[in-house]
Each structure stands twice: as structure tokens, then as C-alpha cells.
Amino acid sequence: MGKDSSDLFGSLFKTPPLVKVVPVLVPLPVPGAYSYAVPEGLAVEPGSVVQVPVGPRQLIGVVWDGENDDRLDPKKLRPITLAFDCPPLSKEMRDFIDWVANYTLSPPGLVARMAIRAPAALEPEPMVEGLRYLGGRPERLTPARTRVLDLANQEDIPWTRSGLAHAAGVSLSVIDGLTAQGIFETVFLAPPPVVARPDPDYIAPRIEGPQKEAAAEIVDSIRTGGFSTSLIDGVTGSGKTEVYFEAIAETLRRGKQVLILLPEIALTASFLERFQDRFGAKPGEWHSDLSPRMREKVWRGVVTGEVQVVAGARSALFLPFENLGLIIVDEEHDPAYKQEDRVFYNARDMAVVRARIGDFPIVLVSATPSVESQVNGLSGRYNTVHLPTRFGDAAMPDLHLIDMRRHPPERGGFLSPLLIRAIAKTIGRGEQALLFLNRRGYAPLTLCRVCGHRFQCPQCSSWLVEHRFKNQIQCHQCGYSEPTPEACPECGTLDHLVACGPGVERIAEEVEKHFPDARTIVMSSDLLGGVKRMRLELEAIAKGDADIVIGTQLVAKGHNFPLMTLVGIVDSDLGLSNGDPRAAERTFQLLSQVTGRAGRTGRKSHGLLQTFQPQHPVMQAIVSGDASAFYEREIAEREKAILPPFGRLASLIVSADTRADAESHARGLRAAAPKVSGISVLGPAEAPLALVRGRHRFRLLVHGRRNSDMQAFLRAMLANGPKQRGSVQIQLDIDPQSFL
DNA sequence: AGCACGCCGACT
DNA sequence: GTCGGCGTGCTC
Numbered sequence: 001m002g003k004d005s006s007d008l009f010g011s012l013f014k015t016p017p018l019v020k021v022v023p024v025l026v027p028l029p030v031p032g033a034y035s036y037a038v039p040e041g042l043a044v045e046p047g048s049v050v051q052v053p054v055g056p057r058q059l060i061g062v063v064w065d066g067e068n069d070d071r072l073d074p075k076k077l078r079p080i081t082l083a084f085d086c087p088p089l090s091k092e093m094r095d096f097i098d099w100v101a102n103y104t105l106s107p108p109g110l111v112a113r114m115a116i117r118a119p120a121a122l123e124p125e126p127m128v129e130g131l132r133y134l135g136g137r138p139e140r141l142t143p144a145r146t147r148v149l150d151l152a153n154q155e156d157i158p159w160t161r162s163g164l165a166h167a168a169g170v171s172l173s174v175i176d177g178l179t180a181q182g183i184f185e186t187v188f189l190a191p192p193p194v195v196a197r198p199d200p201d202y203i204a205p206r207i208e209g210p211q212k213e214a215a216a217e218i219v220d221s222i223r224t225g226g227f228s229t230s231l232i233d234g235v236t237g238s239g240k241t242e243v244y245f246e247a248i249a250e251t252l253r254r255g256k257q258v259l260i261l262l263p264e265i266a267l268t269a270s271f272l273e274r275f276q277d278r279f280g281a282k283p284g285e286w287h288s289d290l291s292p293r294m295r296e297k298v299w300r301g302v303v304t305g306e307v308q309v310v311a312g313a314r315s316a317l318f319l320p321f322e323n324l325g326l327i328i329v330d331e332e333h334d335p336a337y338k339q340e341d342r343v344f345y346n347a348r349d350m351a352v353v354r355a356r357i358g359d360f361p362i363v364l365v366s367a368t369p370s371v372e373s374q375v376n377g378l379s380g381r382y383n384t385v386h387l388p389t390r391f392g393d394a395a396m397p398d399l400h401l402i403d404m405r406r407h408p409p410e411r412g413g414f415l416s417p418l419l420i421r422a423i424a425k426t427i428g429r430g431e432q433a434l435l436f437l438n439r440r441g442y443a444p445l446t447l448c449r450v451c452g453h454r455f456q457c458p459q460c461s462s463w464l465v466e467h468r469f470k471n472q473i474q475c476h477q478c479g480y481s482e483p484t485p486e487a488c489p490e491c492g493t494l495d496h497l498v499a500c501g502p503g504v505e506r507i508a509e510e511v512e513k514h515f516p517d518a519r520t521i522v523m524s525s526d527l528l529g530g531v532k533r534m535r536l537e538l539e540a541i542a543k544g545d546a547d548i549v550i551g552t553q554l555v556a557k558g559h560n561f562p563l564m565t566l567v568g569i570v571d572s573d574l575g576l577s578n579g580d581p582r583a584a585e586r587t588f589q590l591l592s593q594v595t596g597r598a599g600r601t602g603r604k605s606h607g608l609l610q611t612f613q614p615q616h617p618v619m620q621a622i623v624s625g626d627a628s629a630f631y632e633r634e635i636a637e638r639e640k641a642i643l644p645p646f647g648r649l650a651s652l653i654v655s656a657d658t659r660a661d662a663e664s665h666a667r668g669l670r671a672a673a674p675k676v677s678g679i680s681v682l683g684p685a686e687a688p689l690a691l692v693r694g695r696h697r698f699r700l701l702v703h704g705r706r707n708s709d710m711q712a713f714l715r716a717m718l719a720n721g722p723k724q725r726g727s728v729q730i731q732l733d734i735d736p737q738s739f740l
Numbered sequence: 741a742g743c744a745c746g747c748c749g750a751c752t
Numbered sequence: 753g754t755c756g757g758c759g760t761g762c763t764c
Binding site (some may be wrong): 021023024026028030033034035036037050053054056057068069072073076077078666 | 762763764
């Protein structure tokens with residue numbers, strides 16, 4: 001190995017020692033990867049999870065692909081602190097993260113962070129201490145010791161200390177005594193799996209007719225392999241879950257992992273049990289209020305491939321599966337799939353992208369598909385599977401509108417005589433009625449009859465909602481609350497405050513007046529006693545311990561009420577004109593879901609919808625059961641609403657954490673770009689907008705922390721066209737697949 | 741995201 | 753004279 005003199009010279013005087021430098025994504029809102037030196041002897045590759053120093057802190061990051069920024073001052077280079085002992089993120093996962101960061105214009109480090117959000121799981125789980133039976137007898141045999149030895153002789157498996165004590169009905173000291181005498185040996189065992197292995201053939205599928213055909217169609221796409229998107233579109237109670245369970249079974253048979261995405265609210269014990277009934281084991285769970293310990297176990301199970309199926313909320317999409325082969329997105333239309341902080345994304349859309357990158361099938365499921373998915377189904381890009389009828393002997397409820405102009409309630413009331421009569425009949429038969437009103441509290445607005453003062457939130461200027469059960473007035477926007485005052489704060493007059501409009505509590509009052517002997521229950525998220533009480537109440541209702549249920553949104557989902565044969569919608573029009581461009585779609589979905597609560601177990605059932613707009617397309621679609629007419633119309637409306645592309649008319653929708661912030665951003669933008677005519681403001685609740693894909697027309701949502709950033713961005717965008725990317729976060733609410 | 745720095749208004 | 757509000761800049 002001859003060294004020539006120039007080399008020697010270089011190493012002595014000029015050339016710095018060769019250090020390996022790698023890009024590392026750090027969890028900071030910076031546009032790209034940082035560069036770090038790899039210390040001697042540390043083995044890292046793209047995907048390795050590492051700890052690195054950033055300023056004064058140590059952060060967890062991921063070694064990334066690509067070149068280092070060579071403009072970086074080498075003096076700034078710092079070494080990687082350590083590499084975690086866990087499998088690196090796969091190329092597929094890295095591509096997915098890059099894609100999502102690029103599409104959502106989010107800092108890639110923040111996207112990557114979502115994949116490694118179980119810090120404790122980065123080190124392998126500690127071994128658990130166990131006991132192995134070595135045979136032999138103790139010097140003195142007591143009855144307790146005999147019981148332990150009998151058990152140990154029966155089963156030749158390693159015991160845990162406490163497990164053996166418990167099984168033998170003895171105290172830990174008995175076990176310790178035997179261990180001290182060399183009867184047992186302490187061994188270290190691999191930790192037990194979080195969940196048992198699901199068995200695809202645990203029971204024969206309980207499906208028939210159209211369900212069976214639908215399942216066969218989807219199983220077929222799995223057998224074919226490769227990327228495909230299917231949309232299961234079936235009314236409530238049509239057996240959608242049973243159908244996609246067959247897709248899961250087929251994937252498991254092929255030795256691949258499955259992810260089931262559900263809106264957080266649908267991740268209930270009853271779903272997990274249903275899964276267990278079919279597969280003999282529960283799926284792994286992933287959601288926001290998982291205990292850190294559990295989070296760690298599931299994360300680790302997923303990366304090692306030990307956990308075969310995960311049922312999770314949207315964040316589960318970023319779990320680094322070892323061998324993912326199928327994604328199910330249940331309740332595909334649910335707005336809970338949207339994340340609207342830090343990284344803005346719709347998990348449903350990103351799930352399709354993940355399947356595309358991983359080249360495996362994905363199945364979207366809904367009784368009321370989103371307009372976007374409907375469009376994709378109609379255009380043939382998604383393979384639509386219809387389940388038009390209910391499963392077994394259950395029939396859809398008979399639906400009718402009540403025109404409130406012709407059948408008004410009595411003075412001071414909100415229920416039409418027609419609805420009251422229907423309730424009387426229903427409970428007379430010993431069946432249950434559900435009254436739905438999507439409004440918590442007693443009254444949405446309180447005012448003073450003397451001076452006209454309206455109770456308004458001091459923090460965010462929306463109306464304060466009276467809650468009689470809690471004796472509070474609350475702001476439903478920001479959570480502000482205060483005790484209900486007795487006197488008007490403006491003019492000081494006592495006892496002249498008047499409630500305007502109904503909330504569920506007020507409907508309960510009216511119901512009690514009409515049906516004093518009925519067992520009435522109010523279900524709303526501010527039910528005293530929290531989630532536990534809520535669950536008990538739902539069970540009680542299912543058992544028949546209530547005659548009339550008055551509920552908000554939260555009765556719309558899940559739960560089967562066998563005796564529920566009447567659903568009354570108090571105000572069907574509520575939500576149709578709140579400025580949300582998706583108002584009609586949302587209302588259609590909500591009303592379909594609520595009316596779908598009736599008659600799920602075979603009894604003849606009815607739905608009555610009180611409305612002031614019986615001709616409205618949403619109302620017509622609901623009562624006629626003709627969803628396709630509604631979608632067709634809605635699609636046409638959206639097409640019309642989409643503004644012309646950039647260049648001719650730039651159109652911006654500004655949104656921010658609060659409406660006030662958004663207004664302030666918009667003022668700045670209007671000043672910065674007077675030629676832009678279409679700057680409009682949406683509050684955080686309304687954003688992002690629906691967009692039907694097609695051609696390259698789109699709206700942008702600009703989210704920014706700083707006015708100056710937003711203005712700079714806007715100027716650059718106007719100069720360079722819509723492809724310009726700025727330092728602000730932008731949400732393009734357009735079909736991600738047009739970018740694939 | 742955090743954290744430091746710096747610049748103007750209301751206080752012990 | 754300071755304390756502290758948030759606007760701005762920086763982290764390999």
C-alpha cells in the first residue's frame with residue numbers, strides 16, 4: 001500500500017480527517033434535512049433512527065436519503081449522539097414521508113416525526129423475568145409448595161413469578177422460597193406479544209347474497225395484487241364490515257399486515273369485539289389516548305411485523321409497518337380524518353397514496369361517501385362496490401318530511417304535533433324514539449328582554465350557550481364558561497333573560513311536558529359523568545331502559561338500539577347554511593346516519609324530519625332514498641363553484657387558528673396584492689374546502705404564522721405561478737392522486 | 741417547535 | 753429607571 005507524498009503532505013497539513021456526513025430529518029419546521037457527522041464506529045443507513053444535538057437540545061431524528069447541503073459551514077457540523085436499536089424506516093416509508101411533506105408543503109421533519117412518535121419504543125422492550133422449573137423437591141414440602149409443584153409439573157412452560165403464585169393460590173414468598181432452594185431458575189423471556197395472532201379462518205364468514213359477491217370482488221383484487229382502490233358504498237346495516245373483514249382475512253392468509261383506519265370515535269370496544277369474533281383475537285389499537293406503555297408495545301409490534309392488524313385513528317397511517325398489505329378506511333367521509341394542525345393532511349387521501357407507493361390494495365368504506373370519492377367512483381378510478389340493501393331481515397326506515405310551515409309546533413315549543421303523535425304511538429307499543437338535534441345545551445342564544453343585550457363570548461365573540469343542567473353559559477367555540485347570571489349585565493334587570501331557539505336540554509323539557517311518564521334521557525357530550533357514564537347509558541338504552549332518547553351527533557354513530565323504531569329530526573335544516581361549502585354534503589351524511597339508527601334489528605321503523613325547506617335537494621335525497629341524484633347535483637354545484645385558475649384570477653382562501661387571525665392575515669394579503677380579487681376568509685372550522693378534482697383548477701388555503709411570510713409568499717406565487725412554494729404552510733385540498 | 745434577543749409601553 | 757409584551761431569527 002504505497003502512500004504517495006502528496007497524500008502524506010495533505011494529511012499532515014491540509015486535508016481534514018475524512019468524516020462521514022449524513023442528512024438527518026429533525027423534528028423542526030425547517031425546509032429540509034440537517035447534516036450530521038457520523039462518529040467512528042457508529043453504523044447508520046438511510047432510515048436509521050438517531051438522536052442528534054440541535055442547539056441546546058437532543059432530538060430524535062431519522063437519517064435520510066440524498067445529498068448533504070455543501071454550502072453548510074463545516075464548523076457547524078456536530079456528531080450524531082446515538083443510533084437507536086430499532087429497525088430503520090423502509091425506503092417505502094421514507095418515500096411516503098417525502099411525498100406527504102411535498103404534497104402538504106409541510107416540513108419533512110415534522111412528517112417524519114409522526115412515524116417515530118413512540119420514543120420509549122425505540123429501544124427494544126426489556127426482557128421479562130420468568131421462572132423455569134428445574135425439577136427436584138424442596139427439603140420441606142408444605143401444602144402451598146405442593147400446589148406450586150403440581151402446577152409446574154403439569155405444564156412445561158416458563159412461568160412468571162406472579163403468574164405462578166396467582167395460579168397456585170399462594171403468596172410470592174412461597175415461590176421465592178422454592179427459587180432459593182434451586183427448584184426454579186430465573187430466566188429472561190421475550191416480552192409477550194401485545195395482541196394474539198388473528199386467525200383468518202377462525203370462523204367461516206357469516207355473509208350471503210350481495211355481501212358475499214361484494215366480498216368476492218374485493219378478495220379478487222387482493223389476489224390479483226398491486227395497487228387498487230375500492231369504495232364500498234352500502235347503507236347502514238348492510239354488512240360493510242363483514243365484507244371488508246374478508247379482505248382482511250385474505251391479506252392475513254398472504255402473510256401481510258393490515259391497517260384499519262377509523263375515525264377516533266368509532267374505535268370502540270364493540271368494534272374490537274366484532275373483530276375478535278371473526279378472527280379470534282383483537283387487533284392492535286392506535287389512538288391518541290393510548291397509554292405510553294401500550295403505544296410502545298404496539299409500535300414495536302408493528303415494526304417487527306409481530307402485530308398483524310392495527311385498528312387506529314388517522315395517526316396510525318404513519319406507523320412504520322414492516323410488511324403492510326392492505327388499508328381499510330372505514331367511514332371514509334368522516335371529517336375526523338383531517339388533521340388541521342402542524343402537518344395538514346387528510347388521512348383518507350394519504351392512505352391512498354401510501355397504498356400506491358406500497359403497491360397494495362386499499363378499501364374505502366362508507367354509507368355516505370364523500371363527494372370526492374363519489375366522483376372517483378363515477379369516473380371509474382375507484383372500483384365501486386354497492387351494497388344497496390340491509391343485511392338479514394332488517395329494512396330501511398320509512399322516511400317522511402314534516403313541513404314545519406304547515407304543521408307548526410304550539411307556541412313556545414319546537415316539536416310538530418305530527419312528531420309528538422308519532423312518539424306517543426311508538427312508546428305506546430313499547431318501542432323507543434330518538435329525537436335528534438345537533439345542538440348542545442338549553443338554548444343557543446340568550447338575550448335580555450328589556451335592553452336587548454345578547455350574551456356574547458368575551459374571547460371570541462360567538463354567542464354564549466345556556467346550559468341549564470350545569471347552570472352555566474358556555475362558548476362552544478373556545479370553551480369559555482361562566483355561571484348563568486340572574487340579572488342582565490347591561491341594564492341590571494332581574495329575571496328578564498330569555499332563551500332563543502332550542503338545544504337538546506330544551507327539547508327534553510318539552511318532551512317531559514308531553515310525556516311526563518316516559519323514561520327520557522338526554523345524550524350529549526356534556527353529559528355529567530363523562531365517557532364512562534355515557535357508555536353505561538348507551539347500554540341501558542340498548543337494553544330498553546329508556547323510552548325517549550334526545551341526542552346530539554354522538555348518537556349518530558355506532559351503537560345498535562334494537563327497540564329504536566322512530567327517529568325524529570328536530571331541525572333538519574340546521575347546518576345547511578352555516579357558510580361551510582360542504583354544508584349540504586355534511587347534512588346529507590349526518591341525516592342519513594341518524595335515520596339509519598332506526599330499525600336495524602328487523603322491526604318496522606320510521607323517520608320524521610322536521611324542515612322548513614322540504615324542497616331542498618338534501619331533504620329530497622333523504623326521503624326518496626335516492627342518494628345518486630343528490631351527488632350528481634352536488635358535483636355539478638362544486639364544479640361551478642371552482643374558480644378559474646391562477647394567472648387570470650388568483651383566488652385565495654385564508655384560514656388560521658382563529659377567525660380573527662385569519663381576518664388579519666387577509667387584510668395583510670389584500671394590502672400586499674391589491675390585484676388579487678378573490679381573497680376570502682374562512683374560520684378554522686370551515687377549512688379546508690371541498691374540491692372536486694378535474695383539470696387543474698384549485699383553491700389554496702394559506703396558513704401562516706406571520707403576515708410577512710404570507711405576503712412574501714403571495715407575491716412570489718403571483719409572479720411565478722401556483723407551483724411556487726413558500727415558507728408558509730399551504731393546504732392544497734385537491735385530489736392527491738393527480739400528483740402520483 | 742423551543743429559545744434567545746431586541747425593541748417599546750406600564751409599573752414597583 | 754426596570755419588567756415583560758410579542759415580533760423576529762436560528763437551530764446542522
